Every structure is written in structure tokens, then in C-alpha cells.
Amino acid sequence: MSADERCTSATVPDRRDEPWLDGMRTTAAGEVPRVKTRLGALDLLGAFEARWAIGRMEYRVPPGLYAVGEPTAESTVLVTANYKLSFDRLRRVLGGRNAWLLVLDTKGVNVWCAAGKGTFGTDEIVRQVGATGLERIVSHRQLVVPQLGAPGVSAHEVHRRCGFRVVYGPVRAEDLPAFLDAGLRASPEMRRVRFGLLDRAVLVPVELVMGARHMALIAASALLLGGLGLDGYSLANVRAHGLTAAAMVVASFLAGTVLGPLLLPWLPGRAFAVKGAVLGLVLVGAFALGPWPGPVQTGAWLHLAAWTLLVPAAVSFVVLNFTGATTFTSLSGVLLEIRYAVPLQKAAAVLGLGLWVTGLFVR
Amino acid sequence: MRYLERAVTLEIEPSRCNGCGMCASVCPHAVFRLEDHRAVMADRGACMECGACARNCPQQAIRVRSGVGCAAALLAGGPGCAPTCGPKDGPTSCC
Ligand code: SF4
Numbered sequence: 222m223s224a225d226e227r228c229t230s231a232t233v234p235d236r237r238d239e240p241w242l243d244g245m246r247t248t249a250a251g252e253v254p255r256v257k258t259r260l261g262a263l264d265l266l267g268a269f270e271a272r273w274a275i276g277r278m279e280y281r282v283p284p285g286l287y288a289v290g291e292p293t294a295e296s297t298v299l300v301t302a303n304y305k306l307s308f309d310r311l312r313r314v315l316g317g318r319n320a321w322l323l324v325l326d327t328k329g330v331n332v333w334c335a336a337g338k339g340t341f342g343t344d345e346i347v348r349q350v351g352a353t354g355l356e357r358i359v360s361h362r363q364l365v366v367p368q369l370g371a372p373g374v375s376a377h378e379v380h381r382r383c384g385f386r387v388v389y390g391p392v393r394a395e396d397l398p399a400f401l402d403a404g405l406r407a408s409p410e411m412r413r414v415r416f417g418l419l420d421r422a423v424l425v426p427v428e429l430v431m432g433a434r435h436m437a438l439i440a441a442s443a444l445l446l447g448g449l450g451l452d453g454y455s456l457a458n459v460r461a462h463g464l465t466a467a468a469m470v471v472a473s474f475l476a477g478t479v480l481g482p483l484l485l486p487w488l489p490g491r492a493f494a495v496k497g498a499v500l501g502l503v504l505v506g507a508f509a510l511g512p513w514p515g516p517v518q519t520g521a522w523l524h525l526a527a528w529t530l531l532v533p534a535a536v537s538f539v540v541l542n543f544t545g546a547t548t549f550t551s552l553s554g555v556l557l558e559i560r561y562a563v564p565l566q567k568a569a570a571v572l573g574l575g576l577w578v579t580g581l582f583v584r
Numbered sequence: 585m586r587y588l589e590r591a592v593t594l595e596i597e598p599s600r601c602n603g604c605g606m607c608a609s610v611c612p613h614a615v616f617r618l619e620d621h622r623a624v625m626a627d628r629g630a631c632m633e634c635g636a637c638a639r640n641c642p643q644q645a646i647r648v649r650s651g652v653g654c655a656a657a658l659l660a661g662g663p664g665c666a667p668t669c670g671p672k673d674g675p676t677s678c679c
């Protein structure tokens with residue numbers, strides 16, 4: 222059994238019943254499913270769920286070749302990942318056009334991440350070109366690969382190994398129509414990544430969902446620990462210290478996952494650990510001096526000292542973790558931050574915890 | 585937004601460069617510029633070490649320690665370990 226037969230007999234049947242498909246296109250290498258270029262309600266619901274990390278592991282498209290419109294042997298071939306959000310974004314901008322989509326098997330991971338891991342890469346392009354019989358379907362020898370896939374793809378290697386020339390398309394799918402109309406030429410603006418407020422805002426839900434379980438666990442432990450005191454364990458202590466502690470944990474988490482990403486350009490410093498620590502200090506300041514019975518009013522100086530260490534350490538750590546979601550942090554920079562900031566965060570956390578527990582027993 | 589510029593490890597060996605311009609096309613931060621048919625680093629500090637330029641340079645003229653600059657992944661598995669990517673999409677997202 223050849224690679225082509227395996228492909229057409231195994232992957233096509235289960236590709237036919239997807240709601241985003243629209244019939245088949247007959248080619249020299251067999252039938253190719255056609256995709257719709259308008260997103261349906263199910264696509265939008267799926268996108269929403271993926272943003273909130275609901276059932277995200279199933280959000281993939283079967284890899285292989287797809288048709289857009291009525292493509293011919295001369296039509297452009299656009300390469301993408303099999304993460305459905307990437308795939309949807311691409312087909313949506315192709316309304317009224319004829320093209321081929323070559324979907325790589327990136328295990329449901331988007332182009333940028335998959336390129337970093339190497340699953341969106343030279344090997345997988347060469348493999349899919351062979352498995353789909355692309356050279357029998359198109360007469361040209363050109364692939365448009367998203368620029369964000371370039372960290373995993375070596376254009377000259379692809380050419381050497383399967384004869385197809387890689388042309389890097391724009392960073393954003395929205396620019397694709399202009400890129401195609403300009404004869405596969407990208408303006409310098411199309412080649413740059415951006416990281417604006419909106420780009421950062423869409424990342425917040427996932428940060429919230431992914432961290433929520435840890436946060437809940439820590440908040441619950443703080444609530445329970447707060448019941449300890451000189452008079453043994455009591456509910457009154459839980460109310461006095463445990464509730465405050467749990468609230469501080471939740472507030473630190475929200476500051477790090479929501480305010481951190483949103484305020485990123487305006488937080489002082491370049492190191493994310495510094496940005497987070499500053500945000501944490503502001504939070505402690507608001508807690509201590511705000512119009513509520515905080516530690517200053519109640520004379521709980523040990524606890525104020527504890528929070529001054531704990532909150533900046535925690536927010537600093539959470540914001541440092543956001544480096545993975547950005548488009549401008551380098552590996553070397555992050556390693557530098559880990560080398561210097563993480564030991565400080567740990568020391569502050571241990572010291573802060575010690576002060577807080579001591580504060581439970583000292584009046 | 586700019587990051588820790590002095591940590592960047594990007595290096596180019598001008599004698600190997602043939603001026604093809606591939607590095608300038610693939611770089612998402614416009615780090616390279618062609619001058620007299622040779623690539624030069626116009627904004628080295630903006631480099632995020634994605635490695636796209638080095639991988640696509642047919643002359644192997646570029647060296648950079650590339651990888652995903654992601655603290656969560658690095659803390660979990662050390663450098664070179666693939667992060668567990670979240671369900672994020674598009675140019676603004678990784679691990
Ligand atoms: S990709 Fe390599 S050979 Fe081409 S311009 Fe850049 S450095 Fe020079």
C-alpha cells in the first residue's frame with residue numbers, strides 16, 4: 222500500500238461529515254474535500270470554548286489537503302496547522318477565492334507553537350506533500366507557508382527534499398488577501414508581529430483557567446491555616462486571618478493573570494519579574510491603606526510585613542510565567558530572569574510565610 | 585515593547601552571507617536589513633531568538649541560541665524542553 226492510498230482510504234472518510242465541509246473536488250490524485258469559507262455557529266462556539274480551554278484537546282482538523290472554491294492545477298497552495306482556530310481563521314479570509322489548503326499534523330497546536338516545537342516543520346511539510354500526491358494535483362512547485370512557521374521550517378531544505386519552493390506569507394491571516402493580490406509579496410508591516418492590548422486580552426481567559434486550580438488550592442489552604450492561633454483552632458481565627466489570606470491569594474492571582482498582561486507595557490522595568498513585583502507592591506499598598514480594616518488599622522504589623530513579601534513574590538512569579546505567551550521575549554532573557562528572580566521570589570515567599578504564621582500566634 | 589536586549593545571543597558571520605534576504609523576510613521583529621547585498625543586524629536587541637533566520641539561511645551564516653522564551657516551560661523541564669502549549673492561537677501565543 223502506497224502512502225497515497227493510505228491517506229485517501231484512512232483520512233478522507235472521516236473528513237466528510239464535518240459541518241465545515243462542502244462537498245468534494247475531484248483531482249488527479251483522488252477526491253479532495255472542499256471547505257466552507259463562512260464560519261458557522263458551531264465554529265464560533267468551538268472558538269469560544271478553545272479560548273476558555275474547554276475540551277481543548279479535541280479541537281483539531283484532520284491533516285491533509287483541502288480545496289477552497291474551485292481550485293485548479295495553477296491555484297496557490299497555502300500551508301497551515303491542524304489547530305482548528307488557525308484553520309478557521311485562514312478559510313474565513315479566503316471567501317470568493319480558489320486555493321488549496323495543505324493542513325499539517327501539528328497535533329492540534331497552532332502554527333507558532335508548533336514551529337517552536339518543530340512539529341510544524343520541514344519533515345511534516347515534506348511528508349504531507351508526498352502523502353497527498355500534491356505534485357500530481359498542482360502544476361506549479363510553490364507553497365505559501367505562514368511566516369510564523371519559519372522557526373520550524375527550512376525553506377531551502379524543503380526545496381531540496383520535495384522540489385517545492387517555500388514562499389513565506391504574512392504573519393496575520395487578515396493580510397493574506399492583500400498578499401495574494403500583490404502576487405505573493407508581503408509589505409514590511411505584514412512581516413512584523415504585534416502584541417497590542419487586544420492581543421494580550423484574548424490570552425487572559427486561558428491564563429485564568431490554567432492557573433485557577435492552583436490558586437484555589439492555595440487559597441483554601443490559607444483559609445484553613447488561618448484558623449490556627451494561641452487559643453488553638455477556631456472559626457473566629459478563620460474569619461479574622463484565613464479569609465484575609467484567601468482574599469490576598471485570589472487578588473494576587475487576578476493581578477498577575479489579568480492586570481499583568483493588560484498593563485504590560487506600562488509596568489516599569491523590562492524584566493517580567495520586576496513588572497510583577499511592582500504590581501504586587503501596589504496591591505499590598507492598596508490593601509494596607511485602603512478604606513477597609515486592613516493590617517494598618519488592626520495593628521497586625523507582622524502580617525503587613527508578611528504580605529509585603531508574599532504578594533510581590535507571587536505576582537512576580539505569575540507575570541514571569543506570562544513570558545511564554547508573548548511574542549518578544551527571548552530564551553536567553555527568560556533564562557536570565559529565572560537565574561536571578563526565581564531564587565528571590567522563593568526567599569521572599571518562605572520568609573513571608575514564616576512571618577505570617579508567626580503573626581497568627583503573636584498578639 | 586522591548587525585552588532584555590543584552591541577553592540576546594544572535595550573531596551573523598558576514599563573510600558567509602550571499603545577500604539572499606531570507607533572514608530579513610522571516611524575522612518577525614525586523615532585526616535584519618540588507619545593505620550592499622549583505623545582511624546586517626539593524627536592531628539586534630529586538631531579537632526574540634525564535635531561530636527562524638538561522639534555520640532559513642542557506643549559507644549557515646547566522647547563529648542564535650533559539651528556543652521558546654517561556655518561563656513556565658523552562659521551570660518545568662529545563663531549556664530545550666518543549667512547553668505544553670495552551671489552546672492559544674495566532675501570532676500572540678505560545679505555551
Ligand atoms: S539568509 Fe543568510 S545568506 Fe541570506 S541574507 Fe541572511 S545571512 Fe545572508
Ligand code: SF4
Pocket residue numbers: 594610611612613614615616630631632633634635636637638648650
Ligand atoms: S532569531 Fe527570530 S527574532 Fe531573532 S533575528 Fe532571527 S528571526 Fe529575528
